[in-house]
Amino acid sequence: MRGLWVTFKSMFEKPVTIQYPEEKREVRKRFRGRHELHRYENGLEKCIGCSLCAAACPADAIFVEASENTDEKRFSPGERYASTYEINMLRCIYCGYCEDACPTEAITLGDNYELSYYDRRSAIYTKDMLLDPVPATAMLTPQKTETGVFTRSVPEMENPKD
Numbered sequence: 368m369r370g371l372w373v374t375f376k377s378m379f380e381k382p383v384t385i386q387y388p389e390e391k392r393e394v395r396k397r398f399r400g401r402h403e404l405h406r407y408e409n410g411l412e413k414c415i416g417c418s419l420c421a422a423a424c425p426a427d428a429i430f431v432e433a434s435e436n437t438d439e440k441r442f443s444p445g446e447r448y449a450s451t452y453e454i455n456m457l458r459c460i461y462c463g464y465c466e467d468a469c470p471t472e473a474i475t476l477g478d479n480y481e482l483s484y485y486d487r488r489s490a491i492y493t494k495d496m497l498l499d500p501v502p503a504t505a506m507l508t509p510q511k512t513e514t515g516v517f518t519r520s521v522p523e524m525e526n527p528k529d
């Protein structure tokens with residue numbers, strides 16, 4: 368009889384479950400989900416291929432290969448950009464060390480928690496999968512840029528020689 372009463376009472380309570388995947392629960396502000404690689408407003412990539420994130424990663428989940436930028440074919444400010452950037456999500460432990468290590472704030476852990484794979488290869492996220500979409504007013508990378516404008520890897524950082 369007591370059990371029946373508990374069941375009856377719960378029929379009038381607000382449900383704690385949601386209809387996933389139609390309905391999605393909002394994540395907390397500090398949630399660490401799938402990584403995102405960011406761009407500047409002009410469309411240039413923030414990642415400069417320095418590999419500090421890969422060095423900081425305790426799970427050896429990140430692989431970065433850098434190449435040289437030119438003003439004719441520029442991906443990011445400064446000398447170098449990441450020609451290859453991969454994260455193996457099966458290795459990642461979502462510690463956030465990569466985000467902390469990045470000098471340009473290029474990589475952050477985002478809100479996406481929908482990570483499932485049919486095979487191991489699909490768990491490797493490439494640069495194209497991680498990069499933010501190009502802002503509406505900007506151009507896709509590589510861009511042709513003016514000589515001498517994007518010489519610094521972190522454009523907003525002051526030049527100590529100035």
Ligand code: SF4
Binds near residue numbers: 426427464
């Ligand atoms: S969150 Fe941690 S484990 Fe995952 S890629 Fe970044 S540093 Fe590596």
Ligand code: SF4
Binds near residue numbers: 415417420472
């Ligand atoms: S994401 Fe940041 S730390 Fe990693 S290679 Fe790019 S610029 Fe360097």
